[in-house]
Amino acid sequence: MMNDFIESIYIWYTKNCRQLPWRETNDPYKIWISEIILQQTRVDQGMSYYHKFIKRFPTVSDLANANEDEILKLWQGLGYYSRARNMHETAKTIIKNYGGVFPNNYQNIIKLKGVGPYTAAAIASIAFGLPYPAIDGNIYRVLARYFGISNATDSTKGKNVFASVAKELIPDKNPGFHNQALMEFGALQCVPKSPNCAACPVVASCFAAENKKVAELPVKTKKTKQRERFFYYYLMEKGDDTWLEKRTENDIWKNLYQFPLIEKSKQLPEEELIHLEPDFLNGQPFKIKSISATQKHILSHQVIYARLIHIELDKSYQRNDRFVQISTKDIHTFAVPRLVENLIKQTEWL
């Protein structure tokens, strides 16, 4: 029964799998890079980043020796920037603790920063042929529907139930093929919304198809609530120069750059905006040249309303040590969040 299911998935995968660059290699370094990029990220979205990273950092020591600023610049636009910071830390760990050789067992792989149960199992099975079941969002969905598992995938109980089912299924030989087949099946056939069950090779024995539960499975309980934030960025113009600020707090976009920011707890009307006196200007004279329209930027847990206030500084303006003074034409060399990138695009002066 289980074997028929798995056999069908293997046949389906052999026929339908995508040719992906990280499937053409056994290099654990490249497989690791691909797995980090693909965390919570679609193949289409991550593909160009994979190519950029492998080209710029062909080996783990190339990555370890890089500056974090450069790594974040390459990662710009992908989101979840802690992945890039942790990747850098792990590259340095592999050089320092493993002599530059990627650890080849699950226990050491999962110790690496940014590598959790899913990624450790994926690397162990795909790169080293070790029988660890990788359970990602796709596999939760496939197993929940096919076996009729109604436990929430984001509960501790549910995770244990899915883990034990996945463990039953994992073969000793070709576990990497097995894990990728199941994931690919979820990604292409057993999709979240309106899957084409008529074309599914295992529909005849699928619990959800049989019981009209395809739309109800898998079950998730937690819903994320968003908070609103109001960002007022200052584009400070002094001749050909401007200033950027690095976000160093444990908050969104850590270690990325932005225009000097004033954050408010509520939206400010334009007449209040024009009278704002940012502390970083130290009461020195400035002239407002323009104020952008409000830009709405949506994150998974926040909604940010941002405006860019373009000001011209007097020649006497003293530099502020919190910020980096740059030649404005160099602004594109700094890693910035998508929101700031969009503001830059919309501003004539930049």
Place this chain on the structure above:
DNA sequence: AACACGTGGCC
């Protein structure tokens, strides 16, 4: 254990 962490695509 619950929550924070990005972005883009889909309907």
Place this chain on the structure above:
DNA sequence: TGGCCAAGTGT
């Protein structure tokens, strides 16, 4: 359009 979801992890 707004909510859901995508090869999860760290704290």
